Amino acid sequence: MLTTRVIPCLDVEDGRVVKGTRFKQIRDAGDPVELARAYNNQGADEIIFLDIGATYRSQKTMVDVVEKVSRCVFVPLTVGGGIRTIADMRQLLAAGADKVSICSAALNDPTLLSRGADVFGSQCIALSVDAKKTGDSWNCYVKGGREDTGIDALEWASEGERLGAGEILLNSIDKDGTQSGYDLELTQRVIARINIPVIASGGAGNLDQIVDAVLIGKADAVLLASLLHYGTYTVSDIKQYMTKKGVHVR
Amino acid sequence: MIGIVDYGAGNLHSVQKAFAFLGKDSSILQHPSEINGLDRLVLPGVGSFGHAMTEIRNQGWHAPLLDWLAAERPFLGICLGMQLLFESSDESPGQEGFSIMAGDCRKFTINKVPQIGWNDICITRRNALFEGIENGDFFYFVHSYRVSPDDRDVIWAETTYGGAYPSIVGRGRVIGVQFHPEKSGDTGLRLLKNWVERC
Numbered sequence: 220m221l222t223t224r225v226i227p228c229l230d231v232e233d234g235r236v237v238k239g240t241r242f243k244q245i246r247d248a249g250d251p252v253e254l255a256r257a258y259n260n261q262g263a264d265e266i267i268f269l270d271i272g273a274t275y276r277s278q279k280t281m282v283d284v285v286e287k288v289s290r291c292v293f294v295p296l297t298v299g300g301g302i303r304t305i306a307d308m309r310q311l312l313a314a315g316a317d318k319v320s321i322c323s324a325a326l327n328d329p330t331l332l333s334r335g336a337d338v339f340g341s342q343c344i345a346l347s348v349d350a351k352k353t354g355d356s357w358n359c360y361v362k363g364g365r366e367d368t369g370i371d372a373l374e375w376a377s378e379g380e381r382l383g384a385g386e387i388l389l390n391s392i393d394k395d396g397t398q399s400g401y402d403l404e405l406t407q408r409v410i411a412r413i414n415i416p417v418i419a420s421g422g423a424g425n426l427d428q429i430v431d432a433v434l435i436g437k438a439d440a441v442l443l444a445s446l447l448h449y450g451t452y453t454v455s456d457i458k459q460y461m462t463k464k465g466v467h468v469r
Numbered sequence: 470m471i472g473i474v475d476y477g478a479g480n481l482h483s484v485q486k487a488f489a490f491l492g493k494d495s496s497i498l499q500h501p502s503e504i505n506g507l508d509r510l511v512l513p514g515v516g517s518f519g520h521a522m523t524e525i526r527n528q529g530w531h532a533p534l535l536d537w538l539a540a541e542r543p544f545l546g547i548c549l550g551m552q553l554l555f556e557s558s559d560e561s562p563g564q565e566g567f568s569i570m571a572g573d574c575r576k577f578t579i580n581k582v583p584q585i586g587w588n589d590i591c592i593t594r595r596n597a598l599f600e601g602i603e604n605g606d607f608f609y610f611v612h613s614y615r616v617s618p619d620d621r622d623v624i625w626a627e628t629t630y631g632g633a634y635p636s637i638v639g640r641g642r643v644i645g646v647q648f649h650p651e652k653s654g655d656t657g658l659r660l661l662k663n664w665v666e667r668c
Contacts, residue, residue: 221588293651294609295652313482414581
């Protein structure tokens with residue numbers, strides 16, 4: 220039976236992991252290779268690297284990061300942040316990424332999704348949707364949640380599926396960093412509209428909230444950042460709890 | 470020496486990196502003539518059934534691969550590379566596969582499509598490929614179509630996604646796996662190692 224995925228997300232800038240990381244077993248907390256290996260050993264189902272530098276230099280170093288990690292970590296690797304062209308995608312996929320996550324570039328040019336899916340297959344293309352509640356609905360935001368595009372997030376997710384995205388990485392801007400739980404209503408509403416997997420992101424603060432994202436939100440996968448990076452829980456702690464609550468995990 | 474067939478589709482480097490990690494030499498083959506002298510072949514593949522078969526034909530891979538398969542030389546088809554062993558696919562009507570195994574490929578009709586993630590296998594025909602691998606072990610899957618063999622004897626393992634379907638097929642030394650062993654952690658590496666050393 221297909222299991223719910225637990226996915227650590229690492230923020231990387233100029234080749235270094237920038238969010239605080241407190242693992243005892245890690246010698247260099249900023250080394251993406253060591254961290255990816257540690258999460259792999261804990262049972263991470265995939266690993267996402269987000270390039271938050273989004274400068275030319277930071278992008279180049281991300282290619283090196285992927286190249287190195289993929290030599291020793293054999294689970295799917297996704298890379299997001301600043302990907303704008305088919306050439307960007309090709310470079311990362313050739314270096315060892317299995318998927319690329321596209322956010323603002325797809326809003327500027329939706330054909331990037333269909334062109335990417337045509338060249339590499341839908342399974343390589345994840346659409347990242349940064350959604351923020353605006354009145355009774357959610358809008359897509361760009362620039363790290365600072366700029367409202369005025370585009371309805373639910374409609375955009377559904378359009379993304381039509382254009383060829385293989386999954387949706389759904390970030391709640393409202394919940395991100397609050398540790399107050401995933402946006403369950405947003406997750407449910409998006410999942411009701413599309414037939415591709417949805418990764419819930421933003422807001423995980425405790426184990427019950429993670430279980431809720433799956434059992435109530437119906438998410439296919441959960442993305443975790445601070446909760447893991449600060450060493451509050453390991454991936455295996457989280458999976459043990461999920462199993463106890465009836466969520467099927469690897 | 471292991472050859473990884475490159476007909477222009479898919480990320481072959483992951484497979485090569487997994488072999489390298491296991492200490493096994495492999496090379497990516499860009500031309501059919503490079504097949505000579507190899508012990509084992511891997512046919513990876515993403516993209517569509519029809520596009521893959523068209524490229525395989527256009528680049529001159531069809532005849533040498535068919536000879537290899539007909540002689541039942543050591544072969545591992547991964548994901549689409551497994552589906553191509555069959556006669557046809559709903560994905561690309563009118564396109565013929567290698568037809569080494571009778572049957573076709575059908576789209577999942579229930580649940581989300583594609584299936585993305587870790588799913589477990591139930592071994593139906595235990596052999597050397599499964600050394601150290603148990604029922605309930607997980608592998609990483611990404612696919613929208615599944616094979617439907619006419620002859621159930623070729624099914625070595627099954628997986629459930631809205632019903633049971635074949636996740637490993639084999640006949641002699643020709644093997645196909647629907648999941649990505651190169652992305653399936655330690656269990657996937659174990660399967661690749663078994664394939665090189667025991668199959």
